Amino acid sequence: MDQALKILLLEDNVYDAELIERELQKANLHFVTERVDSRDELLAKIPVFKPDLIISDFNMPQLNALEALELLQEHHYKIPFILVTGSQTEEVAVDCIRKGANDYILKYSLTRLPSAIENALKNHEIEKEKFNAETRLKQSEERYRFVVENIKEVIFQTNEDGEFTFLNSAWEKITGYTNLESLQKPLTRFLHPDDRVKVFNLYQQLWHNESVEKRYEVRFEAKNGQELWFEINPQILYDQDNNIIGTFGSLRDITWQKRSEKRLKASLEEKDILLKEVYHRVKNNLQVIASMLSIQNMYLEDERMKKILEDSQNRIFSIALVHQKLYASNDLSSISVEDYFRELVGQIAGLYNDDQVDMALNIENIKLDIDTIMPMGLITNEIITNSFKYAFRGIDSPQIKLNINRNMRNQIVFEIGDNGVGFQEPPDLDRPQSLGMQLINLLGSQLNAELDLKNRNGVVYTFVFTAKNPK
Template sequence: MNSLCVLVVEDCESDASLILRILTKAGYAVLSARVETEAEFRAELTHRDWDLILSDYSLPGFSADAALNILRQSARDIPFIIISHNIGEEAAVAMMKSGAHDYVMKASMSRLVPAVEREIRDAATRKDRRRFSIALKESEARWNFALEGSGYGVWDWNIAEAKVIYSSCWLSMHGYQCIDMLGNFEHHKSLIHPDDINQVELAWDECITHRATRYRAEFRSKDHDGGWRWVLNRGMVVERGLDGKASRIISTHADISLQKKNEQLLVELNGDLERKICERTAELSAALDHLAESKKLAALGVLVTGIAHELNTPLGNIVLGISTLSDELETLSDQLDRGAISRGGLRSQLVQWRENAQMALRNSSRAADLIDRFKQIAVDQVSHAKRVVNLGEIIESCIDATLNLRSSVEIKCETEIDQSIQLMSAGHLEQVISAVLMNAMQHAFQGRTSGIVEVKAMRVDSEIFISIGDNGIGIKSDFCQRVFDPFFTTKLGQGSMGLGLTIAHNLVTGILKGTIGIANRQSGGVLVKIKFPCDPLNVIEDIY
């Protein structure tokens, strides 16, 4: 049961009782007071918060019109319904215009309850609206205070009336006075740069017609002196009409001129930086090309020096032997002319000539062998006959041929090889494996009587991996990058020319299209890793 506080202005007690009974029957718990005079009405009006006032139209010494005037003066929003026997239509209309909410004829009391329910409901709605309006104004006041304090300008757009109100901070930001502003929306639009107005209007339209609650736009706004200032505008819809369209938007204005200036400066600096990077890149590329060319020339110099050094000895021996032989032939010719040669002397000369000739032949063979090795370095070889071979068999053959060459060191070889790997034309790979194994035999086990060599081979996807390691004395770390250079050897003059690993490197990278590297093992010794595509045949066919 809903409670209802009713102030009844009625001089007839029975009529007042009837009214209260009707309301009670309708389900209200009625708390009431009846007054007949102006003094009583004034006293009761301030005594309690009334939900409803029901007044007779005419009383002795008082009237509904007088009561309504007193209610308006009090500024209280209380539903006021006139109940009368004889109020005319014109008088009823006049009372409604003066502020009465409804009227009910005593002859038609069935209308009383619906009229009361409607007016109580409407009064509650008006009360909620007033409370919301007060809260909104307080919130706006706090918001404006905070924004003004932080340097943000505020402008309030009443869309229905096309009016705009500006905060003092907004005016100060652009150098305006209140009298400079017309206060209408068209004037506000004229302050936006022509190149920016379209994108700003699109943002407004999103809020007004598409029910977006907020918008954000950056544009140039005109100052009082005619200059343009970059601003960041953020807006929020605070009211909407019954059709759902925004009817009021409040926006903030922040000066971002310095930010835009810095952005432009940053663009210019980035452009300048990119230009300098391009210039430096070109310079670096030229320097790298020059360095590469210098390295090629230096490598060529080393190679030529090495070739000259290696060929000098056998060629010198050949020249010595042939020149000696030539001198002795001249001596023999002179002796024959003088008849001063004996059979025994001739035989002795023949022995010396044979030795000189054999020396020249040996050194010629050595020079030819050196030239063949130099040709291998250039990877200028004719492809081996094409045949399918097993990688395991190739490795085992190289091990048998290489590790048995040295008997002073007992070598144990451990293998872990995928026997399913088949290769085509593997002669180049045999040279590579043999060169690496020979290098281990010559350098890994100096000062030792035994050692272990480990060979592993496997296939991973489309590549073959081979590793050859030993448990020997290792290699100096700064030598790891030099072992593939031509004529680099730690046994100069001891039968090593320093070409084995160079040839292996060139074969792997040039023919097999793979990679080869060398490094010390943590457990001791050296590990050589070789990687190349599974089908070297296709690579060879592409080259030749």
């Protein structure tokens, strides 16, 4: 040993104490001793000396070994104790062992004392480790139980028949059912009737080791009849031989979340209805305005004013068509580009009743939001209207092209043009003079688009921009 072994001798005979010390010296033990022979001395010396071992005679005038062992137990001292006696019977020695002594040795056989000390110290270390392990286990179990009993989620365990064998306190707090009302009862008894088959099938899959979702949302019924939503997370429970003996898992109360989702869904449905009504009324009002302009146009004689009103009607129609598409759509946030532009182009072409013009449309099937579709529709109206009015004088095979696609950078490429006569002088895009070009420029700016204008073999406008959340 690196440190001296501290031995407390409970012995009233100095000569016998010296015999013990000499025997230990023969065994080359590194030790120090203190001697006491009374109850008071024993209790006073232990906390000061802190002995590793007590060697005790049996009979002393003020204290015997059995009384000493009782004192140690009473004060919760766990110190190896060896009885050295010269005259006591085997029954007395056995009594001492029962009281906690590690060994007993007759005084005429002291040669066995060193090995007895070694064994006593080893056994003490083993007992100490065992005690510490049991203490740690007990503390761990207490911490685990504290967590299980105070966690907000329900922790459960069932046997192989699906009956509850364990439920923490959260179960009663949430459902109102006590453990007495729930244990040894099947889990399915507490489920909402409409979810019992679903949970039964889930457990069948678990029993057969089939792959299942880790979490299921199911309904339970509280004691007061209230519907409760839980997220259930069952796991198979095995015994030491890998046989299925039941399940364990957790139930997380998601009732509030489900109720919030229901309220939100109802709110969104109400919002959709209101939005559809708004789109419907806006479309109707725009059509009324367009009709009023049409009636007004009938009374005009000035051809220039007639054309201005017709252009305004077309612009109003392109806006009204957006609201009509939104009203008819299940998705109130976006519109099918292909559906909208095919109808818009067809409507504009119908106004000019010119079957000779080939309408070449190449439109990707994507959806864009109203803030993007609206300026694109107005741009289309301006450019196609101008093509019908001015582009095809002397052109044998007139054609209007409309291409809407996405490029490699997921940008929208919006290209519209014709194969007509083109501009005699290309317009200044930075300082447009005509109302139509001013509108095209302004609407392109709303899209944050890069505008390119080609004036060869007709006119082609190309707008490239990044759309918000194209679908």
